[in-house]
Amino acid sequence: MEFNSTILLIEDNLIDQLVTKQLLKKILDINQVAIANNGLEGLQWIIKNKKAKQKLVILLDIQMPIMNGFEFLDIFQTLNMEIQKETQIYVVSSTLDSDEIEQIRKNEYVCDFLNKPIPVEELKKQFLNSFLF
Template identity: 70%
Template sequence: MELNSLFLLIEDNLIDQLVTKQLLKKVFSIEQVSIANNGKEGIQWLNNNKRINSQPLIILLDIQMPIMNGFEFLDEFHKLSKDAKKGVQIYVLSSTLDPDEIKLIEENEYVTDFLNKPFPIEELKTKFLW
């Protein structure tokens, strides 16, 4: 299965970064996965990598990170231009069991879906088809 999308993984855990990149490469034949170690780097990546509107962007977003967490990233993402947000799908990857956090994730207008860690590759196969 091959996807014609850009991927941005916003994740501070190096092991999760490596595992996610390898799974995306193996299952979806994705060669290039950009990495941001926190939400601040994720926003900087979006500002520095203006993309062609026809190419979708999938963001895999962790919640618990230093410097700028996933919720703070979503707040900053909201401030971006409509063009910058066009064609972006955000999947929150988290191991949180906190019902308040889950509610915030599910109610956020920019979050496409909430997925539990570890990385649910079989579930993503059905979600990444458009």
Template identity: 60%
Template sequence: MPYRSQFVIIEDNLIDQFVTKKLLKKGLDINPVCIANNGKEGIDWLIKNQTTNPLIILLDIQMPIMNGFEFLEEFDKLPEDVKARTEIFVLSSTLDTDEIKKVKANKYVSDFWNKPFRLEILTNTFLQV
């Protein structure tokens, strides 16, 4: 049975986009997945696609145009109903402990996952009863 939330990957790296999409398909039967190549595209997608469906955002930190931290600042300005039905998981290969602390301290971030992440992380997070 497919997972019912809409997934949005906000990631500039094409290989990471591909791998994440494959993991979502394999682990949760998610297809299609929306892709935004940077935080600005992600915010624009959220504004344009005002739905009532729950959203799961998989967010990279380091991206051109608008990085993950800037995305989170803009996300804070969105309507409350959008924020209430959205969960954000940050995916990053950063080793910078200050960045990791900053991510984990953000009230909109549900979790921080190191890239590359394993299929078990998805299934353990989203298929719990």
């Protein structure tokens, strides 16, 4: 089976960026991961690089400078419907705030919430079930 989605990691922490890229490479043999350091960079990447009919998987942090994950999600809902339907967003965060977690889980564009550090088996299960076509 072949993974045919593009992955965009929106994460401001350089260590988390490195660890996530290594996990994706190790468990799914994915070498190409686009990185954005905040929500604004993530939106700019989508507008510049998203191609029609291209599946996009976003791993989104919540607490970031410039534009946080919630602000990103607010603007994401205003994007073209084709982009929305071809994109799957997973929030990856270390938040323990129950209000934030509830807000994440209620967002119609978020497929799931994963705690940091990313649980390897859960990530593998999510990707194998959802993204291999």
